[in-house]
Amino acid sequence: MLSADRMRAHLDNARRHLDTARSHTGRVATATGTAAATTGLFTTAVMGESLLATLAATGLGLLVLPTHKARQPEPEKVIERTADGGMLVYTPPAPPSHQGRTAAVLYATPGVGLVGVLIAEWIVPGFHWGEALAVALWSAGTWLLRPARRARHMLVPPLPPVEKVHDLVVQDEPQLYAHPAAQWWAERVAIEGGAAPATVLEDVEKTGESAMRAIIRASIPGEPVPDISVRRLSALMDVPQDLITVGPVPGRGASVQLLTVGQADAAALDPARLWAERIAPLAMPGATITAINLGSMNLSKEDA
Structure with missing residues (x-):
């Protein structure tokens, strides 16, 4: 059975994978929107399908956006006197969260902007440099700023990245000697x-x-x-x-x-x-010197 810490670690890991998948999906959606807007510069054959797909994707994203996790302002208690002279204390319903509304508007910004670009391409016949500039600005702004991702992180802050073990440099402590x-x-x-x-x-x-x-x-x-x-x-x-x-x-x-x-x-x-x-301890353990004779040995040629 998994411990509470290991279970929390698995859940955090799953959240990180889900956040990465959402990030990749956002990149794909931005690239698809850029392709649709670029196509609209030259033809309106698929303009209707592009508009419907953009509205559907934006609406679905707003439905699953966790605005309920936005910080709610603390409602103040209201004290009123009753007709019989008593006191009535109650807490009114919390007002709508300003953070939730801001996140929803920020999330919808790329979709609304793309819809505006597509409608402009539909209305203005032929190729126009202003439309091309609008497509370039929308593509660059959405790719770099990523409003939808920022809106989600405003409501659900991302988990800190996992510390990589190989980034840590382990230094061996110097060995200490007695002498x-x-x-x-x-x-x-x-x-x-x-x-x-x-x-x-x-x-x-x-x-x-x-x-x-x-x-x-x-x-x-x-x-x-x-x-x-x-x-x-x-x-x-x-x-x-x-x-x-x-x-x-x-x-x-x-x-x-x-x-x-x-x-x-x-x-x-x-x-x-x-x-x-x-x-003696190394060459002849247990051996001792009992006597030492100091002198010289002279050998004559006859002895040799």
Whole structure:
């Protein structure tokens, strides 16, 4: 069962279709009247039929014109004294609506005008420039001004047009990131035409007073991180080029890259910490470094 809102929507849609059909009918009637009046400039063979058709169409239109929907003036109450000294209060019948009469006259204007043009063509023999001018004025005025349609809309205002969905432009809200560096990257670097389009900055970690490292990930799954110009990053960050590096992430594919900026502190460069935080979770989960031997290997020619 349809709800009240859906039922109202269907009725409004039907009203719009009916109004469109009336509009097309009015256009056809205007074109037919123009053809009849133009024919009357040269011959009166069909003059009688044209007059009867015009009168019939105008009369039928006036019969179905909803003049009962015109705004009625509020009648005033009348107070009269009766013979026995009492008071009689009554409301007289409402006077005829001025709006209804105006709409009827406006609706009949095209038909009456066409009848006048046809009668003039019938009376004046032969072709006359005044008749041609009258036909042109009636045709242009009726086509452009549309008095009958205006009269109907005066009584029954048209419904507002349906809002088209494709006229609405839906704009995606910009994504917000928790880390300020990631947000800055999305707004300045990852934009179309930027230094690293279609990328996001993740796992941002501060490694020193003016140093950081982070993971650059391609926002499209399965796509590699595009070639990133260190020169452009240097210009955007206002950091010397030799302090910016972009390279592969150990144990990962080309869809991620490691970004380092600045000189990391000694604690951040500790091999055990680097292994535990950056390498082991990706390449060898669960593995730990138990000892680190620092030295060099010198091979002599005999050993080789």
